[in-house]
Amino acid sequence: MIAVSDMLNAHLLIVDDQEANVLLLRELLRHAGYQHVSSTMDPTAVAELHAQHRYDLILLDLQMPAMDGFAVMAQLLAAEPSAYLPVLVLTAQPSHKLRALQAGARDFISKPFDLVEVKARIRNMLEIRLLYQRLERHNLLLEQTVAQRTAELRESEARFKSFTALSSDWYWEQDANGRFTNMSGPVLEMLDLMLGEDGVTMVAKPGPSWEAEQRKELDRLIAGREPFIDFIYYRTQGNGERQYLQVSGEPRFDEAGRFIGYRGIGIDITERHAAAQ
Structure with a gap:
């Protein structure tokens, strides 16, 4: 009134x-x-x-x-x-x-x-x-507030992308069905995946595979919608040398608490691991 x-x-x-x-x-x-x-x-x-x-x-x-x-x-x-x-x-x-x-x-x-x-x-x-x-x-x-929040969100996204690019070799996002919706860097190569003949389906890439038990544990975490920080796994190359990866990921949920997918980053730490050894 x-x-x-x-x-x-x-x-x-x-x-x-x-x-x-x-x-x-x-x-x-x-x-x-x-x-x-x-x-x-x-x-x-x-x-x-x-x-x-x-x-x-x-x-x-x-x-x-x-x-x-x-x-x-x-x-x-x-x-x-x-x-x-x-x-x-x-x-x-x-x-x-x-x-x-x-x-x-x-x-x-x-x-x-x-x-x-x-x-x-x-x-x-x-x-x-x-x-x-x-x-x-x-x-x-209200218009000013929306404009300000939009600008802040864009700035935050830019900072996040910049930080992701500086701190990792690749970034990935998946939907609730495990389909990749956003990627940067050699995500598919690191996961031993490639596009099938239909250009949509992901299939296993021929060649050296990642150590089975470690990959099984990572898949278990993802299936259980659990976060994982600095998870390390490796694969043995044809020349007998090992390639080590370090990955982190978190499940994503909408406002109603429904699972909508995963997002994460990864780093090839082979050289760092060799130096530490």
Whole structure:
């Protein structure tokens, strides 16, 4: 809800070519406690005044010489075609009410004025206007927050990829069915896999295989959806030398806790292992 103090601090503009109407409305609004009430008897000045002061509500007479209220609303809409038009029209012609609403006005007050009706309609219009402004500010803040979070996420992803590239020889991601969805580096070679003839299915690559018991243990961890850190396994090459790999991986889950796959990194530590030996 909008506080009464916020409504009384709103900025209002009275537009009427009859001085008596202007004085009556100014006195009514002053007596009701409104702090910022302006007026003009020149309809051609309204668009510029609104551009300068951004009124929360414009009380606009429809029948005026030089420029009627419909032309004034057209100018206001031309300046801000997608904006909320805070106009409450003043008219003695019942036939003008529907046309005024179609032209962009939000409500109307009939002449001669019923002072109780005038105060009630102004209050209702201001409450709607200030709620609309609050919604605009909220949406702007939401857009800024989303943009900031998106930028932070992209920066985080960039840092992660940079760190992964510096700290590993390859990176991999799998879906819940074990299919590779993202890879960088010689992932398939390290896993003794290659694409089959259909270009989709993974098949075992001929040649030296990784030590069976170690690979069996790694497969067990993955099947059990367990994380593994710095898991080391090896294979014996045709020349009798061993190639050592160190891998780390973690299972991934969605917000509902459903398993959606694995991701991990790996390093060829053959030279490091030989040096340590």
